[in-house]
Amino acid sequence: MTVPTTTQTDADVIVVGAGPAGSATAFYLARSGLDVLLLEKTRFPREKVCGDGLTPRAVKQLLQMGIDIDAPGWVRNKGLRVVGGGLRFDLDWPHLERFPDFGLVRTRQDFDQILAANAAASGVRVMEGVTVTGPILDDRSGHIVGVTTKDGAEYRSRLVVAADGNSTRLALGMGLHKREDRPMGVAVRTYFESPRHDDDYLEIWLELWAEDRLLPGYGWIFGVGDGTANVGLGLLNTSAQFKNIDYRDLLRRWCKAMPAEWGFTEENMTAPIRGAALPMAFNRQPHYTRGLLLVGDSGGSINPFNGEGIAYAMETGEIAAEIIVKALKGTTPAQRERTLRTYPGVLKDAYGGYFTLGKWFVEAIGRPEVMRFGTRHGLPHPRLMRFAIKLLGNLTDRRGDASDMIINALSKVAPPA
Template identity: 60%
Template structure:
């Protein structure tokens, strides 16, 4: 077995076989000339948002430079589960998503709660595929970066971006300041400036680039926290994504029911990704030991699943979930916010990858159009199409999500929804469409029309 930087062994299996080789370029090298440090588009962060944007831009013939503070492959806190919405974006990149290429396919969502167990296949739609996928972020992020490189994107790893470079005369963001770091993230050189006509901030929940120009997190939008780990388990080849709706901050019946859910996703390599997410609509938010909560929750599961300390692989890791557009505006003076940097996690289900990749595709298209404009002023006008596009796509939906987060912050609402909703198949099919944001925008069935109607009625976030 080989060990990752996060301490989790990777066994031979579909994911391990498909991991791309390390890039040939040197990591952390500072380009020697101003030309090497400039590009048409500068992308900060090489996660799903940044790598996806870079791939689309490079495929369109744009000179794109990506700056990433870590080196690949690297761990990332995530459930590793991809809904059909994310699968659509992976297909748009032209990736081979076959099992032979290392992807584990799933049929739908298994929901457990209120003493019930319900399996709901992903809906059959014209707009989305009818299956989800599972793949570790260790593998997937590396694959996406190499896919961007193959299209011609320049990716500079081990480069820590500290802030935006703003033109004093115009107030426009014209680049970033950055310095090289070593394999442990420590400074390994002096600051240099990288310049571009368009800057895409895809630096994740830290949003360091946005903060450097004064774009603070909005306190009126939902926030979550998630923790996860891996266990060697016979459930590793489960072809359903499993969601547990009841998380208690103590013994059931003698404690609070928390707004959130737990998950079990089979990775297909001998391990299962097991984790939980909790929302900030509960008074318990920030006061619960989430790692201990994960331990106590998994202790209630059958012993033969092996979700115990003896079979745990690597540490329990946690991360924040910035939801519902909790950082705006998404265009600021020539800089666009993508994915987690723009608070684009779905409040209904904590999904971030699909929205990161969708925002990247939209941003790349807008950037290509902006680069075709003759001057800086007209480029800025063109870039204004980006916040309008993401607001049109998800604004009403995220508003509904914020209402949902507040509602389930009340334990009585959560208990009633679990008790009365799960036994009703029609209700649960509606719930899956709503929670995963999976409907056909035109046509579709009656449930699609209900969900689409609700989104149109809700004021855009």
């Protein structure tokens, strides 16, 4: 087994990207005593396209990392309000042993900064305004031993974590490309001054129409609590019309159809309409190769069922950190490599079957007749909707009720993504 020969390092681990995935990874690594360098290309605070809604999965991670969610700016919610087929249901988050029974809203304008500051308080060296351009490879082994930056600097480490998002330069630099057999989503959103800024529920609209076509995706209205609401759309590439849709225009038309008293007008818009890609179901693999680990969006760790990425970004960061700590402490180079190579399998065990179910789900709703049938005939049944909120949110206990057992069993028998 060939391993890197370099001994010069600036850190035990370099983490590239200080979004939720990178900051979580860095936090857990530093808490275990490793020297961590976290490189972020922008400077905080900075904007990020997102719905700003956090499910109980994400809340659990924030609590684990000691984030003060009772501080000003955090808005709690009880669950989801689902709108479609002329019906409206308020569905509370399930009461589970593994997760809290509430969600949160916090804008990405400072959410990522809070997580990066938390990592810094744990001993991580955070450097802002550093754009990583590619990997430094060991001449003999081909392993990554550091990174180059736009300003010509080089930083070296024993391992590198790519947390640089969907367009990850590091993964591309290591020859890892996207898998075309995975779903891809697009999210577009803006903010409005609106009386809808304060709501106990995250509101999801299941019907998105482009003229007479029902599209695979959903709209959302998430109150931010500061006088504004985050309003947006998420769409999937499983629709035949995906490439021909003007997403920003679709959002404008959707908002115009809303009640006038909600104030979703151009005059009340407080931010431009922005969009971002949503890489789903492990669309970039393997998650470990030659000294590089992928976490969060860089490895396509977004839930295909609901487009949620923040929870999985933090969770994959925690998993990666556990494996890195085990690999770097008291092992030979060969043992270290064997430990690191377990990372993709651990991710597949944790999410692979569930993500496959999500892949099948988005392929199904890409057919308008399936989407129409599900909206019109599924919503009127509260018990089915309570099952759906668990399935779509990946919110189950290991030994829970019948719905938990069904979802867990399906995730176990489905081939891993």
